[in-house]
Amino acid sequence: MNQTRRFYSFRSSSTLVVFVTLVVVFSIFTPNHIFINERNIAALGKLFPDLGIIALGIGVLMICGEFDLSVGSVLPFCSFIFAQQMIADFSPFVSFFVSLLVGAILGLINGIITVKTKMPSFITTLGTLMFWRGILYVWSKMMPMSIRTFVPSGSPFQKLMAGNLNAYIPVQVIWFAIFAVILSILLHFHRFGNWIYSTGDNRDAAHAMGIRTDLVKIICFMIVGVLCGFSACMQSVRLGSFAATQGVGFEFKAISACVIGGTSLRGGIGSMTGIFLGALTIPIIDNGLILMRVPVFAISAFIGLATILFVLLNNYIERKTR
Amino acid sequence: MGSMAFAQGKPAEGLYFRLVTHGGDDPFWAVVQQGALDAANELGCKVDIDLAGSDLALQQKRLAEAVAQKPNGIALVINDDTAWDKPVEDALAAGIPVIGINNDDSKGPAGNKRLCYIGKSEERAGYMIGLKLFQTAKEKGIDFSKAHVAMPVEVPGANYGVIRSNGIKRAMAEFGITSSEIIDGGGLEMTTVEQRETSYLLAHPETTFSITNTDSPPISIPVGISLTAQLRSI
Amino acid sequence: MEYENRQNDDIVRMVNIEKWFGRVYALRGVDFHLKRGETVGLLGDNGAGKSTLIKILSGYHVADKGDIYFDGKKVVIRSPRDARRLGIETVYQEQALAPNLSISRNIFMGREPVKGFGIMDKKLMDEESMQALQNLGLRLRSPDLPVVTLSGGERQGVAIARAIHFKAKCVILDEPTVALSVKEVNEVLEFIREIQREGISSIFITHNLYHVYEIAERFVVMARGKKMTDVLKEDVTLDDLSELVIKSALVE
Incomplete structure (x- = not known):
């Protein structure tokens, strides 16, 4: 009994229960159990980390009490920089680091604007979302750029960003797991994690206890920026090109992944396990329903419904355990 | 000057x-x-x-x-x-x-x-694409009796997509193909599109042909490649 | 100088503090001092200037004029960090704790002990938090409980335990008994006695004269940005004090 109570006192427990249920249901009820077929798992594992890695960062930022809607534009912006650097004859590795740096700078800009103007980040990053997309469209003329020749299939960088470990495990999953572990240590075991939670939960208290809350927020924005840069390179290498429509809609998908994972929209509440599961849950719902031959046009309705139900469930469990 | x-x-x-x-x-x-x-x-x-x-x-x-x-x-x-x-x-x-x-x-x-x-006639474009695809398939000896055509569209409900799929259906009729489905490709963002279409192909192994209804090169190219790969493996 | 002589006695001495907020003259040359180990009740109506004075001491505001001496040395306090470094701890009703964080994470907020690479020493944090609470006479189930699950009195206990644990030299108690039940008020007053036993100086800001009269040794009454009265407990009765506060508010 005590164990059960303890289990439910973890906010991510509801996400875990639903996640396991989904996996079991889809494994049993998809025709020919195709859900757990190696091809399906490999396909899922190759694709979901594009958004998943960004969602991990968004989760940390949300715990800190802020949003970043600009990811939908920072991602293609970094992708454009990555492609452009390689076309300018820099090696893929150099271009990759430039892309991460640009991501960090765009995150820094989001952070500084939010902290200095004291405006809600929902507004400031909505602004930068549109601003960077506009700049990107003008600068790139929206023309796709092929980078296949710079990172041909089998080249070291291609293997690192879009290769396969074995038939089941594409390398993208490994990256997702690595980032989840790093951010988990940061959030739950590092003192900076305590500053993130305190800042998001009660900024005045954190400030009074001598935590530089503005700096903490700015760093969280930069973490999101760097992850966007990483995801941008990973996605472009897989696609073999830069495309101006990369990242469209990622901003709200990342937030719903975090919310499904039990992250509070008001900050201070959330866990890496929850965010990790949340980032997996949305693509699994999408994939599983299609595999169950649900008409594809209805998928959005299910994901919308799932998001609302998850929040209700989380709130319910929270009330029950307190 | x-x-x-x-x-x-x-x-x-x-x-x-x-x-x-x-x-x-x-x-x-x-x-x-x-x-x-x-x-x-x-x-x-x-x-x-x-x-x-x-x-x-x-x-x-x-x-x-x-x-x-x-x-x-x-x-x-x-x-x-x-x-x-x-x-x-x-x-x-x-x-x-x-x-x-x-x-x-x-x-x-x-x-x-x-x-x-x-410009092209959308109906005719769909018809010609279908005709060419089915002709090639016929030459390769693919069985049409149980053939299924998947038609992912980038913008669900867009006029041009509907008209184009009518053309495809006309070509299908000429080859005696009856089973087809228009599916929501999930928009313009490639990872979403790829995820949707891969899942669909895995769920519908009977899919013989997939005709992606898009005019956007960066979507159609990678998706096309991945689909071809998928189709080959199925 | 008068200050020099008394320097050794005082932990805090604020001299001729002035503060403007735009066109509002919030503090009009206030002198305030706090002796070592002393508990001072800071009284006055809303807008009397007591929170402004305290916020200057805790680093939220910077005075436009005047000097602050802490532990005998002249200091400049520009931020809560500066204040905390000197040993000034604030126990605010709503601003001291992060409700969804655990007790131990709250007690060590911003001062987490680390094992290396910035990794927190969770075991040490848990043990020391429980010890600090026990010293106050508070027995709580687990250091992992979120603060939001505690009663109002227990929360004040956590904040006070934190101040004592980190050997604060001066604790600012801002309305610590507001919105608490009678039982919880007694609990909190007991915590404050523990602060006194530890020899820590404190400033007790409140509207409730009954609570503060029980515990403080000296009373400072403020009105309209000025210090009106500064009186030792042995020189006033509770009724005198009550009258002093009301009169101060009425004087033009």
Whole structure:
């Protein structure tokens, strides 16, 4: 009994229960159990980390009490920089680091604007979302750029960003797991994690206890920026090109992944396990329903419904355990 | 200067045109715009392009604004069978030549008074794609008796997609294929599209043909590649 | 100088503090001092200037004029960090704790002990938090409980335990008994006695004269940005004090 109570006192427990249920249901009820077929798992594992890695960062930022809607534009912006650097004859590795740096700078800009103007980040990053997309469209003329020749299939960088470990495990999953572990240590075991939670939960208290809350927020924005840069390179290498429509809609998908994972929209509440599961849950719902031959046009309705139900469930469990 | 003297001889010197499109956030229109600018440069005229982000009301406003500028001609994307009937008539009455590009009224000249239409017939495009694909498949000896055609669309409900899939269905009928499904590709973002279509193909192993209904090269290329790979393995 | 002589006695001495907020003259040359180990009740109506004075001491505001001496040395306090470094701890009703964080994470907020690479020493944090609470006479189930699950009195206990644990030299108690039940008020007053036993100086800001009269040794009454009265407990009765506060508010 005590164990059960303890289990439910973890906010991510509801996400875990639903996640396991989904996996079991889809494994049993998809025709020919195709859900757990190696091809399906490999396909899922190759694709979901594009958004998943960004969602991990968004989760940390949300715990800190802020949003970043600009990811939908920072991602293609970094992708454009990555492609452009390689076309300018820099090696893929150099271009990759430039892309991460640009991501960090765009995150820094989001952070500084939010902290200095004291405006809600929902507004400031909505602004930068549109601003960077506009700049990107003008600068790139929206023309796709092929980078296949710079990172041909089998080249070291291609293997690192879009290769396969074995038939089941594409390398993208490994990256997702690595980032989840790093951010988990940061959030739950590092003192900076305590500053993130305190800042998001009660900024005045954190400030009074001598935590530089503005700096903490700015760093969280930069973490999101760097992850966007990483995801941008990973996605472009897989696609073999830069495309101006990369990242469209990622901003709200990342937030719903975090919310499904039990992250509070008001900050201070959330866990890496929850965010990790949340980032997996949305693509699994999408994939599983299609595999169950649900008409594809209805998928959005299910994901919308799932998001609302998850929040209700989380709130319910929270009330029950307190 | 020399170039000035040379420019004197250009055929459309001093003329001004406008392209009123429904386009917006996708790279297809970047290509079209570049083409229009190149053409204008070559012919010595001026051209401006209007984008409306698939917002029909906004596109109508853009046309009205374009008419008010009194250009020497307007090229309009006629992506609706009724919404453009009166605006085009009004523009013509105001003495501004209007032609259709990219999409046309599904009834052609009978449905809209535009002077002419330049571009492919969507129905015919779908028909030709289907015809070519099925012909090739037939030569390779693929069995049509249980064939299923998947048609992912980038913008669900868009006029051109519906008309094009009608063409595909006409080609299917000629080959005796009866099973087909139009599916929501999930928009313009590639990872989403790829995820959707991969899942669909795994769930519907009976899929013999997949005809992605998009005009956006960066989507159709990677998705096409991955689909081919998937199809080969199934 | 008078200050020099008394320097050794005082932990805090604020001299001729002035503060403007735009066109509002919030503090009009206030002198305030706090002796070592002393508990001072800071009284006055809303807008009297007591929170402004305290916020200057805790680093939220910077005075436009005047000097602050802490532990005998002249200091400049520009931020809560500066104040905390000197040993000034604030126990605010709503601003001291992060409700969804655990007790131990709250007690060590911003001062987490680390094992290396910035990794927190969770075991040490848990043990020391429980010890600090026990010293106050508070027995709580687990250091992992979120603060929001505690009663109002227990929360004040956590904040006070934190101040004592980090050997604060001066604790600012801002309305610590507001919105608490009678039982919880007694609990909190007991915590404050523990602060006194530890020899820590404190400033007790409140509207409730009954609570503060029980515990403080000296009373400072403020009105309209000025210090009106500064009186030792042995020189006033509770009724005198009550009258002093009301009169101060009425004087033009």
